[in-house]
Amino acid sequence: MILKKYKDFSYLFLGRLISNCGDSIYTLVLSWYVLEMTNQSWYVGVLNFLIFIPNTFSFVFGKKIDRIQKKKLLVILEWVQLLAVLGIIGGMMLRTRAEGLSLWIILICVFLASTVGLNTYTVQDALVPKFVSNKDLPKAEMYMSVAYNGTDYIFTALSGFLLSVISYIPLLIVDVLTFLASIFCFKKIIFNEKIEKTEEKTDIFSGLRFIWHNKVVFSITLGIGLINFLFAGLNVYQLLIAKEFGNAAFYGLLVSGSAIGTLFGTTVVSNFILKKMSIGHAFWLATAIFGLGIGLSTLAPNSFWLLVTWFISHLFLGVTHVAQKPILQTEIPDERLGEVFSAFYTVTIPTLAIGSLVFGAIADFLSWRVFIILFGVATILIAFLYFSNKKLRLYDVS
Structure with missing residues (x-):
């Protein structure tokens, strides 16, 4: 078992797993809170814009x-995100006294x-090949995809159900506790990374140039950037689908279909297909099948x-999550993983921010x-x- 074989990887995986549980609670709670507070989908778009736009500068x-x-960097990032969630809780507590100020504090x-936190995924992606x-x-990557995506969907779904019986602030307190737990896990990593000192001038655009000149990395970057815009x-x-069919509880069901499908896709289905x-x-191929399945859900x-189609489609989304990262990790030289992954996220994540504004408006x-x-x-x-x-198309990492 890979978690027993690589002890440091097991701590990285567990820390990411716990942290993502908290992130999922945080994202759904804020989305529903802002929608309920303003009653406008535009502000949900603004919220998602603020979540994703900082990644524009990750290449720096x-x-x-x-x-x-x-x-050390992972631990610092978790602490600061924990403090920011405490600030969000404080903003919510001000709502009855100053609603406008409350919203501003939350968004800030x-x-x-x-x-x-924009560099958290970059740091983890750069660490995995070292472990x-x-x-x-x-x-x-099957394990990390479960941590990144499977639990993300599951806890988003669970949060949808919990919101119908528990208020926003207690759920965010749970989020704070998950950050504390992930910090504990990351501190258990033993790997003593040796950093070579260099006097070279920093070229902040070198990662972007690598992507531009490497056709494999460029194709994946372009594709993921476009898919993120759609996501x-x-x-x-x-x-909005949830509001049409029910409430936060149906949103939980909808995301549950995605969650369970992605989880099975990143584990059972990926393991079968990659053999x-x-x-x-x-x-x-999994990307094509996922798109076909999502499109056919309109015929439900x-x-x-609709939930069944959502589930089946996301089986293949799970496969794409597992396949994508190892290709990048083997195509990018070890000593450049940080800069290239930062550039990768600079290109691919801001499209989520742009898409949030565009689709929030229309x-x-x-x-x-x-x-x-x-x-x-x-x-x-x-x-x-x-x-x-x-x-x-013919890529193989074995």
Whole structure:
């Protein structure tokens, strides 16, 4: 078992798993709180914009990440995000006295937490190849995908149910406790990273240039950037679908379908598929099937079949999560993982922010069925972008 084989990786995985549980609670609680507070989908778009836009500047910190002990950096990032959540709780407590000020405090703390935490994933992605051999990277990514995505969906879904019986602040206090637990896990990492001192001038754009010149990394970066733009819309429209079919409880069911599907996709389905085909082939094919399934969900005659279609589609989303990262981790030189992943997130994450504003603004005019069809068609086209790159299509990390 990979967690027993690589002890430091097990601490990294457990810390990320716990932290993501808290992040999921935090995201859903704030989305519903802002929607309930303002009664406008536009502000949900603004909230998501503030969560994702700081990643625009992540490339600036890439070389710094490669020159700082990443264990210490992870602990610092978790502490600051914890303090920001405490600020959000304080903002909520001010609502009855000064609603406008309360909203401003919440949005500022959200921006602060996102700005400080934008490098968390970069640091973890750069650490995994240092803990795990190349041949075990796909297995390691199965675990990290569960931590990143599976638990994210599950705890978002669980939070949807909890919101119907528990108020916002107690759920955010749980979030604070998860940050404390993840800090404890990251401190248990033994790996003593040696940082070579260099007098070279910092070139903050070198990671972006690497992406531009490496066709495999460029294709994945372009595809993920476009998909994230669409997912920003999906984040907004899932709330509206839930309001049409029910309430926060149905939102929990909807996200549960995504959660369980993604979780099975990153584990059982990925394990089966990657034994049958190369990781590159699995990547483009799973992307195409996911897009097709999401598009077909518009034909669902009722809410039950919508949930079933959502579940089946997300099985293949889980496969794409597992396949994507090992390709990047083997294609990027070890000594440049921090700067290139920072540049990667600079390009791909801000599209979530842009999409949040765009779809937040048009959600009142564009029906969810039309959006879902557009989402499906666009995702299939992105799959063919991956297919068109021969090296990516045939990529293998073994």
